Amino acid sequence: MSNTFPAASGHRRNRYLLMRHGHSQANQQGLIISSPQRGLAGFGLSAIGREQIDGLLADWCWATPSRILHSDFRRTTETAERVAQHFGLSLEAEPRLRERHFGAFEGDGDERYHEIWARDARDPAHRHAGVEAVAEVAARMTGLIVELEQHHAGETILLVSHGDPLQILLTALEGGELNRHREREPLAPASITLL
Numbered sequence: 001m002s003n004t005f006p007a008a009s010g011h012r013r014n015r016y017l018l019m020r021h022g023h024s025q026a027n028q029q030g031l032i033i034s035s036p037q038r039g040l041a042g043f044g045l046s047a048i049g050r051e052q053i054d055g056l057l058a059d060w061c062w063a064t065p066s067r068i069l070h071s072d073f074r075r076t077t078e079t080a081e082r083v084a085q086h087f088g089l090s091l092e093a094e095p096r097l098r099e100r101h102f103g104a105f106e107g108d109g110d111e112r113y114h115e116i117w118a119r120d121a122r123d124p125a126h127r128h129a130g131v132e133a134v135a136e137v138a139a140r141m142t143g144l145i146v147e148l149e150q151h152h153a154g155e156t157i158l159l160v161s162h163g164d165p166l167q168i169l170l171t172a173l174e175g176g177e178l179n180r181h182r183e184r185e186p187l188a189p190a191s192i193t194l195l
Helices: 025-029 047-058 074-087 110-122 134-151 163-173 178-183
Strands: 015-020 067-070 091-093 156-161 192-194
Touching: 015 163, 047 074, 067 074, 074 091, 074 156, 110 178, 134 156, 134 163, 134 178, 156 163, 163 178
Parallel strands: 015 156, 067 091, 067 156
Antiparallel strands: 015 192
């Protein structure tokens, strides 16, 4: 499998705002929560996360979204709900925006991310211990952008997702080497990146 992903070329028909969820209970507890079994129902926003989203909305400096798609994990759903309520929009749950699955590392302390990222740097196709490969995350995330470009035009679309998938998406769309996705500055909780 290639270490690069074909970069999206040409002008996009839509504007995309990439948002990482606010600080979550998983962040607060220092846990890796990446499985749908645990992430859909539990580990929503922490009090800090709710404050982050409220602050972001009070100082909103981006275009107003016309559509919001979000990972169906609780932390991303709660983030998207707060934004949707602020702008009077409906939500669209999109499983392709889910957290990267970290396999056997599920429920471990978040210090173990570094072991996975070290393997990523050697091989973006690795599936060590059932971890979802970087290349697979890139494919599902960029596939969503391609689909949105085919079916929509002139919209500002807010995509609410997770740190690792968003960094992988940005790396892929820039045509960067996927094994270097962690060389990007980490996306802060409740941050917006204009695509």
